[in-house]
Amino acid sequence: MDRISESAVQPAEIIALLRWYQDAGVDESIGDDPGALGRPRTAGPAPMAMAPVQAAPPQPVQSTPAAAPVRAVAATVLPGSDAATGDARRIAAGCNTLEELAAALAAFDGCGLKATATQMVFADGNPEADIMIVGEAPGAEEDRLGKPFVGQSGKLLDRMLAAIGLDRTTVYISNIVNWRPPGNRQPNASEIAISLPFIERHIALMQPKILLCAGGTSAAALLATREGITRIHGRWYDRSFPDLPAPVPTMPIYHPAFILRQPGMKRDVWRDLLVLKRRMQELGCGFASVT
Ligand code: URA
Numbered sequence: 001m002d003r004i005s006e007s008a009v010q011p012a013e014i015i016a017l018l019r020w021y022q023d024a025g026v027d028e029s030i031g032d033d034p035g036a037l038g039r040p041r042t043a044g045p046a047p048m049a050m051a052p053v054q055a056a057p058p059q060p061v062q063s064t065p066a067a068a069p070v071r072a073v074a075a076t077v078l079p080g081s082d083a084a085t086g087d088a089r090r091i092a093a094g095c096n097t098l099e100e101l102a103a104a105l106a107a108f109d110g111c112g113l114k115a116t117a118t119q120m121v122f123a124d125g126n127p128e129a130d131i132m133i134v135g136e137a138p139g140a141e142e143d144r145l146g147k148p149f150v151g152q153s154g155k156l157l158d159r160m161l162a163a164i165g166l167d168r169t170t171v172y173i174s175n176i177v178n179w180r181p182p183g184n185r186q187p188n189a190s191e192i193a194i195s196l197p198f199i200e201r202h203i204a205l206m207q208p209k210i211l212l213c214a215g216g217t218s219a220a221a222l223l224a225t226r227e228g229i230t231r232i233h234g235r236w237y238d239r240s241f242p243d244l245p246a247p248v249p250t251m252p253i254y255h256p257a258f259i260l261r262q263p264g265m266k267r268d269v270w271r272d273l274l275v276l277k278r279r280m281q282e283l284g285c286g287f288a289s290v291t
Contacts, residue, residue: 016159023266072238072247073223084110084194092201098127101202105178111194113179113187118143120179123202124150125172130285132208133157134199135175136217136255137187143180148173153256157214160256160269164277165287174202176221192221204243209283211239211248212276215255222250229254234272236279249283251276 087110095101102122114120121138124147133149141151149157161167177187177195187195199222203211213219216229223237233254238247253272259265280287 013162016155021163023263070236070238070249071223073225073240073250082190085197088194089197092197095201095205098123098202098205101198101205105198108198111177111179111191113137113177113181113191116182117179119146121146121148121175122178123172123174124148125168126170127172127206129170129172130209130280130283131166131171131212132203132206132210133171133173133212133214134203134218134222135173135214137175137177138180139184140180148175149256153260156256156260160273163270164273164280170286172206172208174199176218186217192217196221200241201243203248204241207244208248209285210276210279211250213250213252215258216252218255219252223252229258233268234275249279251279 088108091104091108092101095104102120105122106120108114117138121142125133135148138148139151139153141154142148148154157173158167161171176199177191178198181187181191211222213222219225219229219232222239223232225232229252232252235251237250237252239250240247251272253276254265254269259269279285
């Protein structure tokens with residue numbers, strides 16, 4: 001995995017990250033590892049002296065999210081299956097590389113959002129990363145720059161990732177829908193159904209060790225659940241993909257745009273990040289290391 005050097009980290013980024021920790025209720029460092037930080041202040045009966053995340057079971061981080069049973073989820077079939085969805089499925093299945101998939105999507109006219117968007121937004125980050133994050137749909141800034149999560153919520157996502165030692169060299173990011181819905185409205189069921197074969201193939205080609213659904217729309221689409229994000233965030237699901245030999249451990253997290261509107265949720269976010277970090281350690285996933 002790539003490394004980031006200390007000189008590459010700007011003071012403003014450090015201040016933003018420290019502010020993020022403060023808002024999340026983390027007020028004590030427990031080591032040099034950027035991911036090995038403390039717990040939220042309100043996170044339950046933690047001992048006063050902070051221990052490394054792995055070394056103090058049972059931990060508050062396990063209590064609600066990780067205690068929930070892992071649910072097996074098979075491939076999703078959404079309503080709105082029409083000719084375009086069938087085309088999408090056939091075209092996506094015929095792609096054998098990420099480059100082929102990007103080219104096929106760019107040539108695909110079956111999603112009406114393409115007509116109003118400036119450009120397709122395919123992915124950002126490291127296609128060889130262990131972690132893949134799938135958001136909802138591009139916003140205005142993403143539409144302008146052609147990359148996912150580059151606006152305000154993208155900046156917050158970067159801070160969330162940095163809080164556990166991740167960055168865009170160690171994650172790969174895409175969206176359920178690859179074109180911006182006009183006025184940043186939510187994609188509708190038909191747009192999601194048409195987009196789903198592409199993102200499922202995208203995930204299968206990328207083969208992440210861990211999949212994160214950023215926000216309720218992404219989680220509902222990929223996990224075929226009607227449960228709201230407030231109930232399912234921080235829990236693990238085993239998501240099967242027809243083209244992958246084993247299910248992918250998948251966790252819904254709050255969408256950064258939601259956290260921007262509800263800053264009080266940062267403590268929950270921090271707990272979810274610790275759940276993620278622990279699973280990454282268990283699976284031997286790569287972190288960005290600050291040298
Ligand atoms: N919100 C998303 O879900 N995706 C983006 O790329 C940007 C904002």
